[in-house]
Amino acid sequence: MTAPRSGSLFTGTAALDMAAAEIFGAELAWCADLDDGAAALLAHHFPDVPNLGDITKVDWDLVAKLIWVYVLTLGWPCQPFSLAGKRKGADDERALWPECERAIRALRPRYLLLENVPAVVAAGELERVATSLATCGYRFAWCCLPAAAVGAPHIRERIFLLAVAEDADSAAGGERRSAAPRQAEGRRSRADARRRGRVPAADPAGEHERRLAAGDRRGEPEEPARDRGASTADADSDGIRQQPIAVARGDGAPVPEQLGADPAANADRGGRRLLERSEPGLGPRDDADGRGALDWAGYASAIRRWEAILGRPAPVPTVLGARGGRVLNPALPEWMMGLPDGWITAVPGLTRAQQLKLAGNGVVKHQAVAAYRYLLDVLERDAREAA
Numbered sequence: 001m002t003a004p005r006s007g008s009l010f011t012g013t014a015a016l017d018m019a020a021a022e023i024f025g026a027e028l029a030w031c032a033d034l035d036d037g038a039a040a041l042l043a044h045h046f047p048d049v050p051n052l053g054d055i056t057k058v059d060w061d062l063v064a065k066l067i068w069v070y071v072l073t074l075g076w077p078c079q080p081f082s083l084a085g086k087r088k089g090a091d092d093e094r095a096l097w098p099e100c101e102r103a104i105r106a107l108r109p110r111y112l113l114l115e116n117v118p119a120v121v122a123a124g125e126l127e128r129v130a131t132s133l134a135t136c137g138y139r140f141a142w143c144c145l146p147a148a149a150v151g152a153p154h155i156r157e158r159i160f161l162l163a164v165a166e167d168a169d170s171a172a173g174g175e176r177r178s179a180a181p182r183q184a185e186g187r188r189s190r191a192d193a194r195r196r197g198r199v200p201a202a203d204p205a206g207e208h209e210r211r212l213a214a215g216d217r218r219g220e221p222e223e224p225a226r227d228r229g230a231s232t233a234d235a236d237s238d239g240i241r242q243q244p245i246a247v248a249r250g251d252g253a254p255v256p257e258q259l260g261a262d263p264a265a266n267a268d269r270g271g272r273r274l275l276e277r278s279e280p281g282l283g284p285r286d287d288a289d290g291r292g293a294l295d296w297a298g299y300a301s302a303i304r305r306w307e308a309i310l311g312r313p314a315p316v317p318t319v320l321g322a323r324g325g326r327v328l329n330p331a332l333p334e335w336m337m338g339l340p341d342g343w344i345t346a347v348p349g350l351t352r353a354q355q356l357k358l359a360g361n362g363v364v365k366h367q368a369v370a371a372y373r374y375l376l377d378v379l380e381r382d383a384r385e386a387a
Contacts, residue, residue, distance in 0.1 A: 004070035005029035007063075007107065009055055009100060012038050012362050013339060014045065016073035016113055019368035023376070024111070026071045032058065037354030044347045056099050060106035072109040075363060076100050076116060097125070101132045113372055114161040115363055118144055126159065138163035141378040143371055150366040151309045153302035154336055158363060160371035164379055309366070312341055327352070333359035338366050 006026035008017050011033040020026045031042055032052040042051055052058050077096055104112065112133070120126045126142070133140050140163035147156035294316050296303045303314050314335055321327035330352055334344045337359050344355050 003027045005067060006071040006073060007067070007069035007109070008032065008073045009103060010075050010077065011042055011051075011073075012075065013041065013337070013344065013358055015337070015339070015363045015365045016075055016115060016368055018365045019372060020071045020073055020113055022365075022369050023372055024071055029067045029069055030063070035357075037350055037358050040349055040354075041344060041347050041358060045343070055096070055103060058103070060103045064107050069107060069109050071111045071113060072104065072107060073113045074100055074115070076114070097129055097132065101136065104133075104136050104138075108165065110165050112138060112140075112161075112163040113368070114142075114163070115368065116159050118157050118159055120159055126161075129161070133163050137166045139166055139379065139382075140164070141375045141382075143375060145367055145371045147364045147367045150364070150370050151305050152336065152338060152364055152367065153299060153306045156364065156367070158367065158371075160368060160375065162372050162375035162379065306336070306338075310335070310338060328356065330355035330359065337362050338364045 004024055004026045006017060006020045006024070006028055008014065008028060008031040011017065011031040012035075014028070014031070017026075017028050017031070021028075028046055028049050030050050030052055031046065032055050033039060033042060034054045039051055039053075042049070052063070114129070116125070120129075121144075130140065130142075140161055142159060142161035144157055144159050147154055147158075294314070296314075307313055312335075315329050315331035317329055317332050318326040319329040331345050333356060335341075339359075339362070344350065344358050347355075350358075
């Protein structure tokens with residue numbers, strides 16, 4: 001069976017695409033990122049995958065004819081909504097969701113995997129996106145999950161949204177069409193309190209559902225096998241066992257804050273305090289590669305937990321800079337984001353600033369996998385209940 005294909009907008013480190021590969025077995029067919037650092041990383045790791053660059057200049061109808069993708073990953077720009085920015089919201093020129101919708105309408109993938117910062121909720125961006133997806137003919141569910149919930153030594157809360165096409169014509173080779181204008185006026189067409197949405201099916205008579213129930217799958221794509229196993233190892237290092245994964249429930253049930261992590265480590269946002277606390281305990285000053293032993297003090301339990309999950313030791317937080325001073329080691333945020341060793345830092349030609357930017361703008365794959373598996377279960381349960 002041929003592996004399903006995925007496309008990727010604002011690809012960055014391709015962590016969402018790694019999640020799509022783990023869950024759906026999807027192979028990256030094309031990506032789109034105009035950032036120089038991201039483009040260099042993608043060319044290095046995916047030399048045969050075309051980078052479409054600026055999504056505002058892409059002819060998506062032509063792309064859809066050439067390569068239909070089963071999954072589309074999309075971590076659309078967070079700068080207009082991030083607390084670290086000017087928070088202009090939809091008025092920011094970097095608020096590119098309308099361009100994302102243009103791509104979705106033309107491509108009509110079966111699944112959409114979306115990700116952004118929690119600030120999109122208060123800014124109204126999540127509601128705008130949810131309404132857009134409903135008008136495009138997708139039902140969806142979303143949750144907010146911190147990276148600490150899957151064992152990472154930092155919080156890094158993110159919004160994850162998974163959408164599935166309502167109509168059967170999103171299949172490969174089928175007619176690709178958007179929902180009718182009034183089709184999106186059904187129940188839960190917005191991001192409601194239960195964090196899921198739906199539009200009426202394109203087949204109100206139920207003929208399509210009855211045909212599938214009878215085993216007639218003519219015109220349907222083969223569903224790829226999805227790995228529904230645990231998204232992290234049940235690792236045990238020095239008596240510290242990985243806690244069960246938990247995610248924000250669709251009914252609003254809270255996520256435990258710590259899941260067994262050191263409270264100080266969970267209070268660490270972006271690794272800044274980790275660096276400050278670790279500075280006095282730095283290893284040998286001649287440790288040029290930044291991978292020497294280090295006393296992590298109050299963060300030791302969180303660090304050991306992530307080391308056990310990733311299967312490799314944490315790099316030291318600082319290394320000798322070009323001027324002889326100590327500077328942040330790019331290998332540390334790369335490790336904290338759960339990326340393979342050298343995924344960013346071994347890419348030829350990347351500056352230290354580009355390496356740090358890529359890690360800072362990325363997503364933890366383990367976090368994405370846990371969230372999307374949960375959301376798949378939510379949508380499948382909803383579909384069964386509605387049948």
